[in-house]
Amino acid sequence: MNKDYYKTLGVDKSATPDEIKTAFRKLAHEHHPDKGGNEAKFKEANEAYQVLGNAEKRRQYDQFGSSFQNGQAGGGAGQWQNFSGSDFDFGDLGDIFGGMGDIFGFGGGRGRSQQRTRGRDLEMLVTLDFMEAVFGIEKAIHFHRSATCSHCQGNGAEPGSKVETCPTCKGQGKIAQIQRTILGSMRVESVCPSCHGEGQKYSEKCHVCSGNGVKQAETELKVKIPAGINTGESIRLSGQGDAGAKGSELGDLFLRIKVIPSKKFVRSGYDIHTKETIGVKQAILGDKIEVETVEGKLTLKIPEGTQSGTVFRLKDKGIPILNSRSRGDHLVEVTVKIPKGLSKKEQKIMEEINI
Ligand SMILES: [Zn+2]
Ligand SMILES: [Zn+2]
Missing domain, CATH: 2.60.260.20 (Urease metallochaperone UreE, N-terminal domain)
Incomplete structure (x- = not known):
């Protein structure tokens, strides 16, 4: 499932940053969920723009695409250089979407108490023969991680089910209670137990992931181990860790390297x-x-x-x-x-x- 972000945005591989931005804005307006657009398409466009709209991420995505032509599971970037993961241009989205932030976890908005949390980082030990470390090698690694549920695209709802405002919290995502203490009455807010802070409920939970939006999956990834690597060094594969709840940002996968000493060298x-x-x-x-x-x-x-x-x-x-x-x-x-x-x-x- 190697995603073609260029296709998603409908631009050429040679598109300029301005062309990419324009294409994304057009799609974003078209699929804006608040205007009755398609939320899944909006998310897809957003995901593509997060990568292609950033020069460094785009360069790595381009490299990755050409070096892993078979499109390995996860479609992430098997690269030595790190994605910084934190340089997404929120400001740019803000001016387009205004109050949209809360729906997609960008913060702000209508005071939802639950921030969508990034998926966990994972760590794995990779043992290499001496010569593999000297000249580099492409290695298939197998591991378990929680992945976005493909049936519901991570939103936890059975496709086709209706979205309703949560009746418990009336869409606020939190509930307020008055607690009496020796110091007097205190207003305490807590995450709505009914919708877990989402503020909305689906008429039917996804039957594959029971509404969690993620499920455990065995993953195989082909990773290019660079020539010259040594024991104690590690490779960070951005976005190859656990999926976060309900389609939030993926964690990273760290490969810790151990090289078996040579008998000759x-x-x-x-x-x-x-x-x-x-x-x-x-x-x-x-x-x-x-x-x-x-x-x-x-x-x-x-x-x-x-x-x-x-x-x-x-x-x-x-x-x-x-x-x-x-x-x-x-x-x-x-x-x-x-x-x-x-x-x-x-x-x-x-x-x-x-x-
Ligand atoms: Zn699901
Ligand atoms: Zn609720």
């Missing part, structure tokens, strides 16, 4: 360290040896007169640096192995050359 930042042992003759006369790197086997030239403990640097043969084109280096520490138990003949030669 020691990682230090973006550099890789390995050790090689060479013989006395190789150290004295020089040689070429084979070194295993993350790129495979490479030839390292040992110059003549190499001392034990010398570190050779294979430039840019280390780990790709996150979100950049540079790489760390591969460092090879060479140890010269001094032979023991020489034969008489070898001892004699050593005496002769006297080194």
